[in-house]
Amino acid sequence: MDIYLYNTLTRNKDKFIPLDNKEIRMYSCGPTVYKDATIGNMRTNIFQDVLRRVLRYNGYKIKHAMNITDVGHLVSDADEGEDKMLKSAREEHKSPYEIAEHYTKLFFKDLAMLNIETPEIVCKATDHIKEMLEFVKELVKKDFAYETSTAIYFDISKLDKYPILSNLNLEEQKAGARVEVDPEKRNPYDFALWIKAPENHLMKWDSPWGPSYPGWHIECSAMGRKYLGEQFDIHTGGIDLIPTHHENEIAQSKGICGKVPANYWVHGEYLLIDGGKMSKSLGNVYLMKDFIERGYNPIVYKLFSYSCHYRNKLNFTWDGIEAASKSLERLKNGYQMHLQGKDEVEDKTVEEYEEKFHKAINDDLNMPLAMGTVWEVVRNEKKSPKLAELLLKFDTVLGVEIDKQEEQEEIPQEILDLVEQRTQARKNKDWAKSDELRDLIQSKGYEIKDSKEGTEVKRK
Ligand code: AMP
Ligand code: ZN
Numbered sequence: 376m377d378i379y380l381y382n383t384l385t386r387n388k389d390k391f392i393p394l395d396n397k398e399i400r401m402y403s404c405g406p407t408v409y410k411d412a413t414i415g416n417m418r419t420n421i422f423q424d425v426l427r428r429v430l431r432y433n434g435y436k437i438k439h440a441m442n443i444t445d446v447g448h449l450v451s452d453a454d455e456g457e458d459k460m461l462k463s464a465r466e467e468h469k470s471p472y473e474i475a476e477h478y479t480k481l482f483f484k485d486l487a488m489l490n491i492e493t494p495e496i497v498c499k500a501t502d503h504i505k506e507m508l509e510f511v512k513e514l515v516k517k518d519f520a521y522e523t524s525t526a527i528y529f530d531i532s533k534l535d536k537y538p539i540l541s542n543l544n545l546e547e548q549k550a551g552a553r554v555e556v557d558p559e560k561r562n563p564y565d566f567a568l569w570i571k572a573p574e575n576h577l578m579k580w581d582s583p584w585g586p587s588y589p590g591w592h593i594e595c596s597a598m599g600r601k602y603l604g605e606q607f608d609i610h611t612g613g614i615d616l617i618p619t620h621h622e623n624e625i626a627q628s629k630g631i632c633g634k635v636p637a638n639y640w641v642h643g644e645y646l647l648i649d650g651g652k653m654s655k656s657l658g659n660v661y662l663m664k665d666f667i668e669r670g671y672n673p674i675v676y677k678l679f680s681y682s683c684h685y686r687n688k689l690n691f692t693w694d695g696i697e698a699a700s701k702s703l704e705r706l707k708n709g710y711q712m713h714l715q716g717k718d719e720v721e722d723k724t725v726e727e728y729e730e731k732f733h734k735a736i737n738d739d740l741n742m743p744l745a746m747g748t749v750w751e752v753v754r755n756e757k758k759s760p761k762l763a764e765l766l767l768k769f770d771t772v773l774g775v776e777i778d779k780q781e782e783q784e785e786i787p788q789e790i791l792d793l794v795e796q797r798t799q800a801r802k803n804k805d806w807a808k809s810d811e812l813r814d815l816i817q818s819k820g821y822e823i824k825d826s827k828e829g830t831e832v833k834r835k
Pocket of ligand 2: 403404405595620624
């Protein structure tokens with residue numbers, strides 16, 4: 376079945392045609408490890424995880440690389456200001472390497488909480504200084520870069536077209552620019568590939584231009600090329616990366632080989648909190664550990680995010696999380712109910728469900744639509760292990776651990792048999808027998824609840 380992805384490069388939902396039919400090469404811009412990752416950051420990671428899982432559902436192998444930015448990302452995403460890592464190191468009285476190690480660990484802990492798969496390749500910027508320097512040297516040699524008293528800049532006027540990914544209007548932007556443009560730059564939108572380090576700068580490396588450090592964008596171009604080749608299939612990130620970071624990554628790669636590095640550029644929209652921006656001053660910056668503190672299984676956040684398409688803004692509220700938590704419980708119970716069921720379900724029915732789910736996920740990862748089919752399966756009145764198996768298959772995409780029971784004690788077989796007898800009695804409309812069995816189950820210390828998904832049994 377064909378896969379369609381919205382491609383920021385073409386502004387179109389494009390049919391996905393891989394470069395190599397066996398293995399998809401994909402790059403995701405990873406975190407700058409200078410502070411806690413928020414649930415906003417995690418929304419982008421969830422979308423990237425779903426994309427991986429959907430590709431695999433379609434039979435592809437994946438080679439996915441993600442960088443860890445531990446140097447060179449300036450405070451403003453528009454490439455100005457202080458280095459984010461150094462600012463944090465100064466404020467926390469630690470070395471930049473300690474800061475990076477600390478927040479990298481926390482980042483992977485968050486991914487694990489959400490059952491997000493670790494990409495095949497995780498690459499740190501500081502481990503790839505050599506590759507980045509080579510890249511910059513090549514750009515200088517090809518006359519796409521020039522030296523000033525402070526940095527090596529990329530010359531955007533050497534490209535046939537810039538920008539190509541975003542709707543940036545350079546003339547308009549120039550007129551309204553808030554910052555002083557470095558007078559040594561040839562064009563206001565030229566960006567730093569490599570920055571000459573001031574005397575007391577903490578992170579710096581020898582280079583043909585003296586002690587210096589990388590600009591933010593070069594790491595993704597250099598590591599992408601090293602691990603995935605000059606051209607690969609998919610490049611992902613949050614929507615905020617389009618106008619500066621991704622635009623400049625493309626510029627760098629075009630300077631080297633004349634080609635846009637990835638064929639499909641896929642971007643996830645932002646998470647809003649109570650309808651607005653997440654900010655420290657509003658006290659509404661939430662982290663994954665807040666879910667645990669509030670008594671929620673963090674996976675609930677993943678399910679919550681499936682209520683909205685990845686290209687739409689998603690509004691976060693704790694009420695929404697409460698509802699998602701109940702949904703997760705219903706989903707897991709629904710799975711168990713099918714697992715223990717004894718009804719016959721036609722293969723055709725299973726195939727129809729599968730087809731509907733597959734179509735939805737292949738249509739630009741339409742998770743809200745796919746969830747509709749998941750719920751149809753859960754609610755099917757016929758309880759059959761075949762449907763449980765189908766839900767497990769769907770969970771290879773959802774990744775919500777549908778078969779993992781929430782610290783519930785096991786229900787003894789004797790009780791399960793009584794529940795099954797009662798279900799049969801209800802099917803035969805033998806209400807007297809059904810009531811009698813309910814009383815018997817209750818007398819043994821268990822209570823039962825009937826819902827659209829079936830009958831649930833719990834210790835009293
Ligand atoms: P930051 O921590 O702001 O550097 O963000 C790292 C990446 O996480 C960004 O490039 C975005 O792609 C993503 N991100 C940040 N905030 C949000 C948000 N509220 N919703 C979705 N993604 C976000
Ligand atoms: Zn990047």
